[in-house]
Amino acid sequence: MDKKTPLYEAHLNANAKMVSFASYIMPIQYEHGILFEHQAVRNHAGLFDVSHMGEFLISGDDVLKNLNYLLTNDFTDLAVGKARYGILCDDNGYAIDDLIVYHTKENEYLLVVNASNCEKDYAWISSKITGNVQLKNISDELGQIALQGPKSEQILKEITNDIPSSYYSFTEVILHNKTCIISRTGYTGEDGFELYADPETTIYLWHKLLEVGEKHQIQACGLGCRDTLRLEAAMPLYGHELSDTITPLETGLKPFVKLEKDFIGKEALKLPVRRKRIGLILKERGIAREHYAVYQNNQEIGFITSGSFSPSLNQAIALALVDVEASISEEFEIDVRGKRIKAERVKLPFYRKKEEK
Numbered sequence: 001m002d003k004k005t006p007l008y009e010a011h012l013n014a015n016a017k018m019v020s021f022a023s024y025i026m027p028i029q030y031e032h033g034i035l036f037e038h039q040a041v042r043n044h045a046g047l048f049d050v051s052h053m054g055e056f057l058i059s060g061d062d063v064l065k066n067l068n069y070l071l072t073n074d075f076t077d078l079a080v081g082k083a084r085y086g087i088l089c090d091d092n093g094y095a096i097d098d099l100i101v102y103h104t105k106e107n108e109y110l111l112v113v114n115a116s117n118c119e120k121d122y123a124w125i126s127s128k129i130t131g132n133v134q135l136k137n138i139s140d141e142l143g144q145i146a147l148q149g150p151k152s153e154q155i156l157k158e159i160t161n162d163i164p165s166s167y168y169s170f171t172e173v174i175l176h177n178k179t180c181i182i183s184r185t186g187y188t189g190e191d192g193f194e195l196y197a198d199p200e201t202t203i204y205l206w207h208k209l210l211e212v213g214e215k216h217q218i219q220a221c222g223l224g225c226r227d228t229l230r231l232e233a234a235m236p237l238y239g240h241e242l243s244d245t246i247t248p249l250e251t252g253l254k255p256f257v258k259l260e261k262d263f264i265g266k267e268a269l270k271l272p273v274r275r276k277r278i279g280l281i282l283k284e285r286g287i288a289r290e291h292y293a294v295y296q297n298n299q300e301i302g303f304i305t306s307g308s309f310s311p312s313l314n315q316a317i318a319l320a321l322v323d324v325e326a327s328i329s330e331e332f333e334i335d336v337r338g339k340r341i342k343a344e345r346v347k348l349p350f351y352r353k354k355e356e357k
Contacts, residue, residue, distance in 0.1 A: 005051035006143045006199035007206050014220055022115035024052040027222040038228050038311045040219035041188055045149035047209055048221050050194070051202060054118030054139045059108040062131030067101065067109060070128060070264060072248060072257040078103045083168045083183060085256055087248045088121060093268030095242040097121050098253075100185065102170060110181075110196075112144075114238045128264065143202025147209060148192030148229075150354070151216040156182070156193055158212035159205075164193075176204045187226065189233025190353050231306050234279060234319065234349035240290060240305045241277060241319060250321060251277045251305075252348070275302065276327040279350060280318045280343040286336040288318035288343070295333040295340065301326040304334065312351045318343070 002025045011018060016027035027049065029037065040046050058067070067075045071086035078084050080103050088096040097117040102110040113121045122137050129135060147156060156163055162173045163182065170183035178201040186192035195205055210218060227237070236242050241251045248257050249269055257269060282288060288307035293300050302322030310317045318334070326332075333340040 034224035046221035060133035089265030232351035282316040
């Protein structure tokens with residue numbers, strides 16, 4: 001049976017369309033629809049329930065050594081109050097999951113993992129940790145809200161002045177008489193924050209942020225626009241651009257793979273990359289969906305990992321994984337339901353946030 005987040009009743013009361021996702025009942029959209037919610041985040045602010053995400057607490061004298069061995073990135077110089085992205089790989093260099101590591105205090109870190117991979121990640125990490133280190137799954141103890149968009153900081157300042165100033169940093173504050181983590185992170189390509197708190201405080205924060213954000217045109221948002229937003233920003237989604245058959249180097253995550261240190265999957269990732277992720281804009285009518293074949297000179301050279309209509313660009317876009325030799329080309333064709341649709345390679349990301357004037 002699917003689980004419910006602490007905000008389940010709030011979504012029902014707001015007439016959200018609910019779907020099953022990663023073993024949770026989640027809102028896919030609200031009354032105004034995905035397009036409206038997408039534009040709200042790009043121009044004002046959107047509020048997302050992401051309480052389905054998994055959270056692990058890992059601690060102990062040997063925790064840093066274990067993190068550096070488990071993950072592709074290097075966390076040696078990650079200060080308390082800072083966060084960093086990393087990928088969990090198997091021995092063959094394929095991605096088990098991608099996650100964010102928060103350095104909460106000395107010898108203690110919070111790992112935020114994808115909801116669909118929570119059990120798998122916990123089992124993998126548990127089987128690999130050694131020495132003085134403890135791992136605890138605290139997913140049921142926390143709710144998570146994402147406040148995203150150019151008006152996010154103005155809205156958050158309505159309830160606290162203790163706001164992290166730089167991206168991938170976080171603060172611990174007291175809100176509603178409870179400790180809350182406010183992290184300057186997100187998955188939309190916009191400035192924004194993610195708030196972690198106990199379930200009761202999560203409910204309070206959801207309603208409070210919607211209340212104080214009304215004058216800033218805040219909008220409750222579902223999973224539908226979360227996907228179009230992250231696709232425009234070319235952010236990888238596990239199961240699409242990363243998976244147990246796709247390596248982080250194939251999908252363009254080289255900055256987060258530190259081959260100068262030892263980690264699980266390193267030897268496999270030292271081998272030449274044979275595929276590369278590219279961005280495509282469709283030049284004809286149609287939407288490229290996951291697994292659609294990509295062609296060049298009548299040769300199948302790859303496949304679509306994610307595709308949709310881009311509300312910001314007002315045209316169809318897609319991410320594809322293609323043979324590295326073909327990735328330098330400009331023109332491709334995508335098999336959309338038996339018809340070859342012309343597509344043009346473009347520089348990623350598709351969308352960059354507007355600079356504040």
